[in-house]
Amino acid sequence: MNDYENIWVHRAKWAYLLLIVVTLMSPVFYVMYISFNLNGFGAAEYVFTWKWYGQIFSDRLLMQALRWTMTLAAMTTLIAVPMALLAAKFYKATDSKLLVVFLMLAPLFVAPDILGSALLVFFKNLNGSFQWLGDILGVSFMDSWFRLSFLTALIGLIIYTIPYSFIVILITMGRYRTEQTEAARACGASGWRAFWDIEFPQIRAGVFSACSFTVILCFNEYTRTSLLKGGFDTFTTVLVSQMLNEGMSEQSYAMSSFVSFLAIALIGSIILYTLIRAETISREARAKAEPVMST
Amino acid sequence: MNQMKEIPVDPSTSTHSPAAVEVRGLTKHYGSVVALRDVNLTITAGEYFVLLGPSGGGKTTLLRTIGGFHKPTRGSVLLHGKDVGHLPPDKRPTSMVFQSYALFPHMNVLQNVGYGLKIAGLPKSQILEKGTAALDLVGLTGYADRKPHELSGGQQQRVQLARAMVLERDVLLLDEPLAALDAQLRKDMCLELKHLQEKVGITFIHVTHNQEEAMTVADRIALIADGELIEHGRARDIYRAPERKFTASFVGENNMLSGKVTGKSGSEVMVDIGTGETLKVDSRGQPVSVGDTVSLSIRSELTRMDLGNGKTDAKPGHSVSGTYDEAVYLGLTTSHLVNVGLDHDMVSRVVDDLDDLPQPGSDVRLYWTPGALRLHIH
Numbered sequence: 001m002n003d004y005e006n007i008w009v010h011r012a013k014w015a016y017l018l019l020i021v022v023t024l025m026s027p028v029f030y031v032m033y034i035s036f037n038l039n040g041f042g043a044a045e046y047v048f049t050w051k052w053y054g055q056i057f058s059d060r061l062l063m064q065a066l067r068w069t070m071t072l073a074a075m076t077t078l079i080a081v082p083m084a085l086l087a088a089k090f091y092k093a094t095d096s097k098l099l100v101v102f103l104m105l106a107p108l109f110v111a112p113d114i115l116g117s118a119l120l121v122f123f124k125n126l127n128g129s130f131q132w133l134g135d136i137l138g139v140s141f142m143d144s145w146f147r148l149s150f151l152t153a154l155i156g157l158i159i160y161t162i163p164y165s166f167i168v169i170l171i172t173m174g175r176y177r178t179e180q181t182e183a184a185r186a187c188g189a190s191g192w193r194a195f196w197d198i199e200f201p202q203i204r205a206g207v208f209s210a211c212s213f214t215v216i217l218c219f220n221e222y223t224r225t226s227l228l229k230g231g232f233d234t235f236t237t238v239l240v241s242q243m244l245n246e247g248m249s250e251q252s253y254a255m256s257s258f259v260s261f262l263a264i265a266l267i268g269s270i271i272l273y274t275l276i277r278a279e280t281i282s283r284e285a286r287a288k289a290e291p292v293m294s295t
Numbered sequence: 296m297n298q299m300k301e302i303p304v305d306p307s308t309s310t311h312s313p314a315a316v317e318v319r320g321l322t323k324h325y326g327s328v329v330a331l332r333d334v335n336l337t338i339t340a341g342e343y344f345v346l347l348g349p350s351g352g353g354k355t356t357l358l359r360t361i362g363g364f365h366k367p368t369r370g371s372v373l374l375h376g377k378d379v380g381h382l383p384p385d386k387r388p389t390s391m392v393f394q395s396y397a398l399f400p401h402m403n404v405l406q407n408v409g410y411g412l413k414i415a416g417l418p419k420s421q422i423l424e425k426g427t428a429a430l431d432l433v434g435l436t437g438y439a440d441r442k443p444h445e446l447s448g449g450q451q452q453r454v455q456l457a458r459a460m461v462l463e464r465d466v467l468l469l470d471e472p473l474a475a476l477d478a479q480l481r482k483d484m485c486l487e488l489k490h491l492q493e494k495v496g497i498t499f500i501h502v503t504h505n506q507e508e509a510m511t512v513a514d515r516i517a518l519i520a521d522g523e524l525i526e527h528g529r530a531r532d533i534y535r536a537p538e539r540k541f542t543a544s545f546v547g548e549n550n551m552l553s554g555k556v557t558g559k560s561g562s563e564v565m566v567d568i569g570t571g572e573t574l575k576v577d578s579r580g581q582p583v584s585v586g587d588t589v590s591l592s593i594r595s596e597l598t599r600m601d602l603g604n605g606k607t608d609a610k611p612g613h614s615v616s617g618t619y620d621e622a623v624y625l626g627l628t629t630s631h632l633v634n635v636g637l638d639h640d641m642v643s644r645v646v647d648d649l650d651d652l653p654q655p656g657s658d659v660r661l662y663w664t665p666g667a668l669r670l671h672i673h
Contacts, residue, residue: 179397182364184383186391187411187458188469197410201401 028260035257048238053255060197062238066255069235072150072225073218082212083158084165086211088173089164104166107159116156116227123152123228147229156224161217165210172206205274210269216263235259311422314376315340315466315498316361319502321370323356323522325415329357332522334370341464343499344493345513345530347506348618349545353522361500362468363387374466385414390459394471396451405456411462411650428456429461432491447539451479456488460495467492469501473508483509502649506546510534514662518542522583535594540671543592550598550641552591556583566591568615576670577613583672590671595644600631602653614662617641619653633661642670644645 025059034040038047047083049101057063066188091100107115117176126148134142146152184194200207229237239252322329331353338344346354359365361372363384369379379387390411398407398567408429409422417425432451443451446448452472459467470548472488473481480512485547497634503509517527518541526533526542537543544551554568564578566589576591583589602610617635632640641661653659 021657089646168371179393179395180399181460183383183391183393183397184399184410185364186362186389188385188414189410191383193414198399204461269372 016037023136025256032257036251052250056255059105062255063231064234065238069219069231073152073215075154076218079216080161080214084162084169084210085165088169091170092173093263104165108163112223116224119152119156120227127254148228153225153229156228157218159212160221160224164213164217168210168213169206169291172203217276306510317373319371322368323360324368329522334524338498340498341496343512343514345509345516346502346519347509347516348519350504352520354519358470358500360467362389362391378509388464389466389468390462390464391468392455392459392472394474398451398454400443407454408457429457433457435464448476449484454665466498471502488512525637539673540590543671548595549592552596556585556586556587556589572615576668577671581670581672591668593663594670595642597663598643598661600643601662609660609662613665614660616660619655619657619659621655622652633659
């Protein structure tokens, strides 16, 4: 059935879609709403203010946690996305696709707290093994390699985010035809050059989406990081512990809203850019297209 | 069928030209599947060579191995006398046109054509100059700024051709380049390809399963099936005088018969085809003995039909009797199907329409001139 035959059906579908989005986003909107209230959460009187946004940079604990999280997110993205890309390329090339998919997605089928605990035990044992080895060899430089730290949290996050990156990249890569790489090789391009010149521009959207997704997942992750992080705090662990112990501060609301604004702006910009670009290409194609002769 | 088969260089082209491509004892396995088996092949420089055969026969595997996209399990590939088996595709003096229009969708036509030149490090002015000339060569002047999706299938294949030829490599590999085009466009492009090859003078190796396409463009044809090189030769010879039974059944429209040798007289062999009739055929020096099972073939256009009006030259041993089935009108020609008591009809194909078609079931006789029937022992 064509939606446009009945404008009310068409509008009802849009209204339904918007209702779902508003329902999903309403908690975020509420946090944003509170973040602009001078009197904070639960106050009877609402007084608009930018004050909490001005003060978020003075909350040293939160800022330090934000820095750690951003560093973790950046490192995870730099490592996990290229690894996922390589895995996706291998998937395209191999005949044993089912096995590759299973192996890549396996971490998703383990509950976060179980995987986190398993990694915790693993790193503790690994660290103990290195300490034992160090004792035998009479050296101490290996003693702290696998103590709970930034490194162990990073490894936990990489294991967590790789399956998602793999799937996102694979979806865009699915449309790519490998004959184009072969054509580039036949033109004299090396394997890397063929990838960079021909394949990457066509899967770029997927790779960038995987990067964005990885960053968001790193900000979202609580269980594994809290188990594996060692002595430092991340943005999420600070927010959660603050809320559990003393309720959220006004700065926390402002910081949460600020991050949400940034994420929405980033994703929104990508969508807008994609729409505008698609329209521009379509317009150019229409303008150029003379009747195409079957010659 | 497992023996080494050497294709000798065609004397008509070998006198002045060295071998552009030599394939020696090439074998390719995919796990337990044998895609190529002991293939030996010599292709002369400047030749239009066609690898013809049914789908899955190994011809594309052979082409891609020459191009460096597959590594052989055994054997070697020599280009201009140098073993290139260890070289990747970008290091070989070959370029390639793919079946699917493997154009780069994010680049316009000129960028596609100039990509190889850019890789080679040519300055922009030369890329523009050579790219434009290549587009002129394939009849796409004025299309430089278009994106691939704005072109028809034929135009996209021309861009692929331009992209391959602008590199001025010695050998151009074409993997079913016309398979995705409609019938009329394929015919036109066949001739254009042939003329283009004559113009630029480089070696073309063209893979196709379409015999008409092969006949149109080829100087020489190699027939490949089940991973083996079945037969080779000039296009005309492959059509008119197939040596192997498979060639006769694949190329042209041949009536295939089989029977048992019942006698020999000089080079003439008598074959009982099991319908109570014995046919005479020249052995052409092939070793046959009485009692051997052999195959016979005759092209449908060399098979004539005697309607029983006494106006024909049907000779004993060079004709078979049967009952008329039906006529299939094909435009330029008409095929008359005759049941001669085998599990399939024999066909007589004629250009002229018959005014008085025999009634289905009526007795007719198919006949041919001595020498038209061919004997195959393989």
